[in-house]
Amino acid sequence: MTQRFAFSVSATDGRARTGAIQTPRGEIRTPAFMPVGTAATVKAMLPESVRATGADILLGNTYHLMLRPGAERVARLGGLHKFMNWERPILTDSGGFQVMSLAGLRKLTEEGVTFASHVDGSKHFLSPETSMEIQRLLGSDIVMAFDECPALPATDAEVAASMRMSMRWAQRSRDAFGDRPGHALFGIMQGGVTPELREESATALKAIGFEGYAIGGLAVGEGQDAMFGVLDYAPGFLPEDKPRYLMGVGKPDDIVGAVVRGVDMMDCVLPSRSGRTGQAWTRRGQVNIKNARHADDPRPLDADCTCPACTGYSRAYLHHVFRSGEMISGMLLTWHNLHYFQELMAGLRDAIANGRLAAFVTEFEAMRAQGDIDPL
């Protein structure tokens, strides 16, 4: 197994690419979807179950882990991989996004951000340097640069000023990260929905040099049309030979649209969060298992799905355990959702490799348009 971090593209189809990221902890097939393990767990799932769905990499949240149980404690206990029993690659965010969303509870300066913990109100400070140190203590394989994602709505001048500070923070993140073979630091492009600012941001990041590049500041409420509008040009500002990561995306149709536009990696809480609220994602769209029409339905959620929820249980059972507040409800629906998302990624990778992405997208849309199976 390689001791280096490396990315290679094996096939392209239009702007879409498929390939792999090599890391000392294993290969990440791209395009990749990363389940979110906020508090050192993908909620309702054992790590081996997450792996069984086809996930090559997980995302962990610096903000949550620094507050509880604390990065030093995780380091003393052998690092995040050992702590949560996941030996494969982990990407950690920088903590910036979550801190920025603590409106009213934070103070932002050029140096960094002071904020109050949502857990116990204690005061903390995050900066490019402290974020790099926390992510090093966690043992993350892919470390994200510390940046600011401006709250919307924002004027062009506000977006530009914020982006330029994020670029200064990107340089400080690079300097603080140091030389760590086998680990990667990703820079984050900002610039809102303005092409000139996106290009300026990408140029600044490329001058610093990163092992991968994220497209930040999207999936924050701007809507799919605006997001796809940025993805129509922004990936083109980034190096061809480095992975491109779209943060916080998304719904299945967001994922397909992003991959078509040249994105290699994504993450989202959606499949696991939906699983706990009775929402299933299938090839035929969203299914609300709470709905009374499932109460007597002996059919599986998706007859063609090979996950444990679909091979072992009826819609009637899934409906019953959700209505009864049983824990197995969240477990089964989360498993199904993660399985579906990973199957979607595998389908996209295969389609790109075989030069039939357009046909794959047509079929994806046709299945969704059919809607869920008719009630009995």
Ligand SMILES: [Zn+2]
């Ligand atoms: Zn299933």
